Amino acid sequence: MVDKSLELFDSGHRACGGCGAALAARLVLKGAGKNTIVVSSTGCMEVFSTPYPETAWKVPWIHSLFENAAAVASGVEASLKKQGRTEKVVIMGGDGATFDIGMICISGAFERGHDFTYICYDNEAYMNTGIQRSGATPYDASTTTSPAGKCSFGNKRPKKDMPQILAAHGAPYVATASVAYPADLMQKVEKAINTKGPCYLQVHAPCCTGWGFEGEQTIAIAKLAIETGLWVNFEMIDGKVAKVKKVVRKPVEEYLKTQKRFRHLFKPKRQDAEIAAIQAIADRNAEKYGIDIKLKKE
Amino acid sequence: MMEITEGSHAIAKIVARCRPQVVSAYPITPQTHIVEALADYVADCKLDADYITVENEMSALSACIGASAAGSRVYSATTSQGLALMFEACFNAAGMRLPIIMSIANRALGAPLSIWNDQQDSISLRDSGWLQFYAEDNQEATDMHIIAYKVAEDHSVLLPVFVCFDGFILSHTYEPVDMLPQEDVDKYLPKFTPYEKLDAEDPISFGMYATPEYYHEFRYEIDRAAKRAADVYRAAAKDFAGMFGRDYSGLIEEYRMEDAETAIVAMGSICGTIKDAIDEMRDAGKKVGLVRIRVFRPFPDKEIAQALAKTKRVAVLDKNISLGSKGAVALEVKDAMYGKTIPVLNYILGLGGRDVRKRDIAAIVALAEKGEGDMFYGLRKEVL
């Protein structure tokens, strides 16, 4: 068991107040413990935590480029193995680095079967460069490159199913987590780093600046994502879903209404068809993962 | 021990004797024989390294970056398109001050696609912070790898090195090569001592970003290290000469330059042909010499200026072209000769594997004597 009271991500970092990703970094390090080497890709987290010489990382940390963290980690892991060292290798990449630009690199590293844990902090767009859409941006979210407009409801595609893609690579442990459930998140990190082989953990990390809400709402919104079925917390062991967070589902609009990125679905007029399409995504998630708690008949 | 062996195999054997702990490479013609041979050594437990079979060159170099930062001696090899794909990681490895050694079996860059030799690939990375050594033959290509590790890993340098040799012309040619045995390589090249490493016992952050308050100075520091590498190289090559008899300690090599009126400047295997051509021209009474650039980065401008000071004309032969300008070597030689009245003429030749023969060298010398230069040499008639 790692000592979860250790603070390995230092105060003084430059994340926005209420940043979901900063909280994710803190919790991931608590789950991983100090015998960890972190490999970061370029992105918000890398930038807010390491302007020279003010590093917030109290564990060894390396950043090379945007797209290559999984390959850098492959090299770190190979080197540790040859030296007979015991540190765990943890990658921290944003959704852009993971779903898009780093995809080849991640696929290669997972196929080779390196012993590392890849953690994607998923804030569902390129936040560092100013909120452009990524492969992780949800359906209808308005971003600076998928703006809502007179003939657009925002992002035209649903989120890429990254966990399934990596499970298909034969990853022994694939899971999702959320900053709203910190104990679960830390536990999953610990489980992943202690599972031999390439493991993947995708952490929902709301971004107040990018999604358009007040910083104090980060946890509440992350919770709503789970409660509406738009984010599912699950664990897959050897490709099979082993555990799922069940909920009494709320309608998706309770989640959508809290964020400016979905405001065009309600103003100037309510877009029932679009909201229904998003509800259908949640319904499919619910069916696929069996998240609904069946209430007893009254 | 003298062996008749293919260039690639000689290089692979010596690289293995340098004991890299992590090898990471992606196959590309004409580099493949090197990495195949290394894979064989690992498979036969002759090399105690982790061979990472990456999915592309970007990842090949990235894995080397990670392994080097974690404290291992590392090795990669590539060429041409592969090197171009590594472009971003090349700048990154140098800026992060990681002593990675990479063999470059020099090859042309597309388009049009060409698997044959010129030096456009490594030359195009001249601003990246990698030191660049160019070998004339397989003996030198082989020995250079050992020296490269010594220079790169010196704590006053800490920069990566391209060891360049012409693809096919050297990589696939059988020549006699005196292979240093393991104990000699061990004697010359000590165990890798990283300057700093990723280590949970003593955490450090690698690859932070620099604000405008610091970036300028970091680039200055890299440039200074690259320039310091000149002396470190000389000393390392002198040590090598002292131990094994082969002297590569000049950043340039002068051939029959003592009274030369026409000096040729070139790099790589073409210099063997040039030396033969010079011998023939000398026999015919022409005073021609060669300045061969062995170390292109750091650029030996003072040595070149001094070597060329008493000539009447200089012909720089470039197996590359900075399109819209001149050959890269010529541009830098002209800079080294700034303020002098000696004409420096540039000839682009041998691109994409076009053969360069002794008679071509003689023809270029004749052109230089007429003052005709700054041209593509030997073009087909239909483009004239």
Add this chain to the structure above:
Amino acid sequence: MGLAVGCRAKPGKARDNRTGSWRVFKPSFDRGKCTKCGMCMTLCPEGCIHQTEEEFVEPDYTYCKGCGICAEECPGEAIAMKQEEK
């Protein structure tokens, strides 16, 4: 003295950046209502809420950005956000 080779640094320096100066609203903790559950400590993105000797919690205002997550998530409503007086 030159810069660190390769733009590297050892831990500790982030604390030079006193992010408390960003704060507009300041959390104030009511010990009467605090149940010492530790939720605020866990959820603080700055990691700047600590336990006192009596196991009450206390933020380090040097770094607290005043995001308000602690106040929003406190199950006992023991934390209130008040306009910063500067």
